[in-house]
Structure formats: structure tokens, C-alpha cells
Amino acid sequence: MDYKLTFKEYSQALKENRLLGLKCRQCTTITVPPRMVCRKCSSPELDIVGLSGQGTIETFTTAFVAAEGREDEAPYTIVMVALDEGPWLMGNLIGIEPEKVGMEIMGRRVKLGHQVFTGDKYSAGEAARPIFSLED
Amino acid sequence: MRKVAVVGVGQTKFSSAQEKTGVELFAEAAMDAINESNLKPGDVQALFVGNVLGDFSEGQGMVQAFITDNIGAFNIPANKYDGACASASMALRDAFMLVASGYYDIVLAGGTERAATMGTPLATRTFAMFSDSRYEYPCGITFPAVFALLAHLYARKYGIPLERLKEQMAAVSVQSYRHGRFNPKAHLHKEVTIDDVLSSFMVSTPIQLHDCCPFSDGAAAVILASEERANRLTDRPVYIVGAGQASSGPLSSQQDYLPRFRAREVSAKQAYDMAGLAPSDIDICELHDCFSIASLIAAEGLGFFDFGTSGQAWQKGQADIGGRLAVNPSGGLKSKGHPIGATGGGQVYEIVRQLRGEVEPERQVDGARIGMTDTLGGDGGTICNIILKRGW
Numbered sequence: 279m280d281y282k283l284t285f286k287e288y289s290q291a292l293k294e295n296r297l298l299g300l301k302c303r304q305c306t307t308i309t310v311p312p313r314m315v316c317r318k319c320s321s322p323e324l325d326i327v328g329l330s331g332q333g334t335i336e337t338f339t340t341a342f343v344a345a346e347g348r349e350d351e352a353p354y355t356i357v358m359v360a361l362d363e364g365p366w367l368m369g370n371l372i373g374i375e376p377e378k379v380g381m382e383i384m385g386r387r388v389k390l391g392h393q394v395f396t397g398d399k400y401s402a403g404e405a406a407r408p409i410f411s412l413e414d
Numbered sequence: 415m416r417k418v419a420v421v422g423v424g425q426t427k428f429s430s431a432q433e434k435t436g437v438e439l440f441a442e443a444a445m446d447a448i449n450e451s452n453l454k455p456g457d458v459q460a461l462f463v464g465n466v467l468g469d470f471s472e473g474q475g476m477v478q479a480f481i482t483d484n485i486g487a488f489n490i491p492a493n494k495y496d497g498a499c500a501s502a503s504m505a506l507r508d509a510f511m512l513v514a515s516g517y518y519d520i521v522l523a524g525g526t527e528r529a530a531t532m533g534t535p536l537a538t539r540t541f542a543m544f545s546d547s548r549y550e551y552p553c554g555i556t557f558p559a560v561f562a563l564l565a566h567l568y569a570r571k572y573g574i575p576l577e578r579l580k581e582q583m584a585a586v587s588v589q590s591y592r593h594g595r596f597n598p599k600a601h602l603h604k605e606v607t608i609d610d611v612l613s614s615f616m617v618s619t620p621i622q623l624h625d626c627c628p629f630s631d632g633a634a635a636v637i638l639a640s641e642e643r644a645n646r647l648t649d650r651p652v653y654i655v656g657a658g659q660a661s662s663g664p665l666s667s668q669q670d671y672l673p674r675f676r677a678r679e680v681s682a683k684q685a686y687d688m689a690g691l692a693p694s695d696i697d698i699c700e701l702h703d704c705f706s707i708a709s710l711i712a713a714e715g716l717g718f719f720d721f722g723t724s725g726q727a728w729q730k731g732q733a734d735i736g737g738r739l740a741v742n743p744s745g746g747l748k749s750k751g752h753p754i755g756a757t758g759g760g761q762v763y764e765i766v767r768q769l770r771g772e773v774e775p776e777r778q779v780d781g782a783r784i785g786m787t788d789t790l791g792g793d794g795g796t797i798c799n800i801i802l803k804r805g806w
């Protein structure tokens with residue numbers, strides 16, 4: 279069975295600021311990050327759909343210690359966003375001061391952009407990643 | 415299913431970077447376990463060993479085969495397990511099932527790791543490999559960051575002001591350091607106060623240095639035997655009466671449960687059901703405190719305290735020796751250390767010696783009859799639980 283929406287296709291679209299997901303023909307649930315079957319009912323009958331990229335910050339952290347090769351990026355803020363279509367997506371939050379951001383940002387509305395992680399020797403190539411910014 | 419007993423255990427000191435190889439470390443722990451079992455290496459019928467990052471830490475893969483030869487258990491089948499930090503517990507569970515099924519009578523299981531040898535930058539990079547490499551690592555996720563995301567979720571979900579939660583988390587670390595000081599095989603021997611924790615270096619908000627376990631080197635080994643063989647080898651068998659294991663996907667896929675881990679609750683239920691026991695029956699638990707917040711989440715997922723209340727339980731001594739149950743009298747991952755492929759073996763080592771009444775008096779849980787381990791790999795991707803009971 280062919281994989282409906284591979285990481286490569288997802289990443290290519292994200293590089294154009296288009297967030298792709300999968301909509302289940304059986305139960306209409308939206309799945310992202312993409313996988314083989316619906317995250318709720320396990321049906322493989324899925325259609326690729328474009329998502330709004332809008333959502334709400336569920337949780338966050340500002341990392342001061344980065345992995346090997348990414349030390350220059352710290353400090354940076356990681357967020358988990360509940361997209362308006364339902365699924366949670368991990369991304370980074372920009373347009374804020376990472377050292378100062380606190381729990382008051384939980385629940386804030388965000389919109390999607392992207393950056394490209396160029397990859398390191400372990401990562402099998404580059405990867406577009408979601409970058410969120412506050413809506414207001 | 416046959417009854418299966420632990421008849422011998424061994425553990426190296428868990429430590430900072432040291433120069434023994436992963437094979438050498440495991441061989442030391444294994445020979446201690448074999449000798450304590452009154453066996454010879456040639457009596458071992460199969461080996462199950464956790465080792466996760468040997469490729470990165472010392473350029474060594476397939477340690478399991480080399481271990482068999484190194485310790486003189488020639489040509490026996492040997493399997494290596496990678497369930498991130500839960501690897502040794504996976505190995506022990508499979509070993510248990512294969513003895514219980516009647517396939518083997520005597521097996522050796524445990525794990526070995528040189529996590530400290532890698533140094534913090536490479537260890538941080540490789541530990542992040544247990545998160546989703548394509549959908550999460552590009553965001554710069556690290557292991558502390560995963561539990562930092564959960565700490566903020568925990569504070570909001572249970573309505574605990576962050577400042578109060580941080581004090582509760584600090585109480586967890588202080589207790590672990592206090593017990594680890596009396597464990598000669600622990601990695602860190604320090605006296606740490608609440609203020610020390612709260613003023614330590616910020617790693618990933620709200621997690622500070624003393625909320626984190628160290629990267630450690632070390633190995634642990636356990637001999638399992640069928641009941642019939644165990645009765646001939648020892649008059650103090652410790653039976654494995656329950657075991658569970660469960661999986662989950664990447665962190666974002668667990669959205670409906672976080673900050674709880676569904677895999678833990680599934681795994682623990684398997685273990686309790688198999689044992690015919692309830693959380694209230696557990697006297698002592700070595701649980702997966704890779705970060706202070708992880709202890710609170712684990713103690714609740716295992717059913718020891720109500721959701722959102724375990725921080726208060728720690729502050730009141732309810733998770734300490736003499737409390738409702740003793741959590742991590744070894745010092746836990748926080749103080750004893752975290753050589754990831756060996757960690758579950760170290761937990762079983764501690765429980766068995768506690769049930770036998772063999773540990774240092776300052777941290778011995780008097781009269782303990784039933785102990786449990788809890789080992790978490792990655793972002794809850796793999797979780798194992800083992801329940802052990804005194805056989806005399």
C-alpha cells in the first residue's frame with residue numbers, strides 16, 4: 279500500500295507555507311503529522327487536505343541547552359500548538375523574547391510560517407519545520 | 415506459565431565518563447550476578463541485553479554477541495534491545511517470558527551503556543533521537559525540553575501555580591539526592607537543598623539542572639531462573655510476579671493524554687493484573703525520574719497518588735522511606751545515575767537487594783515484601799513495568 283503523504287511531500291509543501299494534513303473518509307478526523315492511517319479510527323482511506331495553520335498554544339518551553347551542532351540556536355522557544363482542525367503540532371515560536379516568555383502565552387492564538395532545518399550528519403537531509411507567531 | 419525467580423544480581427558503579435568498554439562493564443555486572451546465583455557462565459542459556467548508543471559512544475554495535483564470548487557463555491543466542499531508556503526492562507521482560515514459557519531455564523538479562531562517555535553535546539543530540547526525527551527534532555527538541563513541555567501542561571491541567579510546582583519538583587530531587595548519598599554505587603553523592611535546586615542553571619524552562627538526571631556510564635545484570643532451578647540455587651528467590659510493556663507514538667500523537675502517558679497506564683495495568691496486585695500493595699518502587707516532573711507523572715500513572723497531588727505527597731514524605739511507599743531509595747536516576755541501556759537492570763538490582771534486606775541501613779526499607787520498577791523510554795514511546803515479590 280502506498281504511503282499517502284510522505285515526510286518529503288509534507289516538507290516540500292511547508293516550504294511554501296502550506297500545511298498539509300490527512301482527512302479521514304470514514305470519520306472526518308484530521309491527522310497531522312501525516313501517517314499511514316487515521317489517528318482516531320485507523321482507516322487507511324485518507325485524503326490530503328490543506329490546513330489553516332492557525333491554532334492555540336497548549337504548552338511551551340525555552341531551551342537553553344541545545345544538541346551538538348545547534349548550540350548557536352539557543353535559547354529558543356518550542357511550542358505545542360492545537361491546530362484549529364484538532365491535531366497538535368510541535369513548532370517554534372518567534373517574535374517573542376525566549377528568555378522572558380512564561381505561562382501567560384499558553385492559550386494564545388498563533389499563525390504558521392516555516393523555517394528549514396538544514397540537517398546534520400545524522401538526519402538524512404533537510405526538514406522544513408513549523409514556525410509559529412502570535413496572531414495579535 | 416511457570417514461576418520465574420531472580421536468583422542473582424550485579425551492578426557496576428554508575429558514574430561519569432570512565433574508560434571501561436560497554437562489554438567490560440556488562441561482564442563485571444554479569445559475573446557478579448552469575449556468582450551470586452551459584453552458577454557458571456556455561457549454565458546461561460540465553461542473553462538479553464539493553465544497549466542503545468554504543469555505536470555513538472564507542473563505535474561498538476552488536477555488544478550482545480561479544481558479551482557472550484567475553485564471559486564464557488559460548489555460542490548462546492543473544493539479543494540486544496533498544497527501547498531508549500527502557501531497554502534493559504524490555505530485555506528483562508522478554509527473558510522473563512521465555513523462562514515462564516518453558517523455553518529456557520536460566521537466562522542472563524540487563525544492560526550496559528556509556529552515556530557519560532559521549533559528553534553533553536553528543537549525548538543531548540543522541541537522546542533527541544528518541545523523539546521524532548522528522549517532525550520534532552527539526553524544532554530543536556531535547557530530552558529536557560520534552561519534560562519541560564509536560565511540566566507546563568501539568569501546572570495548567572491541575573491548576574498548580576508554577577512556583578508551587580517548582581518547589582514540589584525540587585522536593586523530589588532533594589529526596590533522591592538524600593538517598594543516593596548512602597548508595598555506594600550511585601553516580602552523584604551530593605547534599606542538595608530546595609534552594610540549590612531552584613537556583614541551579616536553567617536547562618529548559620521550567621526545568622533546571624538539579625531537576626535533571628545525569629548522563630551516566632554503567633551496567634547491570636540479572637539472572638532469571640525457573641522456579642524449579644531457583645529452588646535448588648537459592649533459599650531467597652525473588653519472584654517476578656507481574657510484567658507489562660506498552661508503546662506510543664511521537665509526543666504530539668499523545669495529545670489526548672498528556673501530561674499523562676497512556677503507555678504507562680496500559681503497561682502498569684498488565685503488570686498489576688498479572689500479579690493480582692493493586693498499587694496499594696507496593697512497598698517500594700524504583701520509578702523513572704529522568705526529570706523531577708517525571709517522578710510526579712510516574713507516581714500518578716502507576717496509581718500511587720491521585721492525579722495532580724503527588725508533589726504534595728513528596729513534600730509530606732509520603733513517597734519516602736516510612737511513607738505510603740518508598741520511591742527510589744536507590745537515589746533514582748537523579749542521583750544513582752542513568753546509563754540508559756542499563757537503567758531498568760539497575761532498578762531490578764535495587765528492588766531485589768531491598769527485598770533481601772541487603773542495602774545500606776540509611777536507605778533500607780524495612781520489611782519490604784513487594785517492589786515494582788517503572789522504566790520509560792523516549793517521550794513515553796516505550797514503557798515497561800515489573801513487579802517483584804519476596805519468595806520466602
Ligand SMILES: [Zn+2]
Binds near residue numbers: 303306
Ligand atoms: Zn478516521
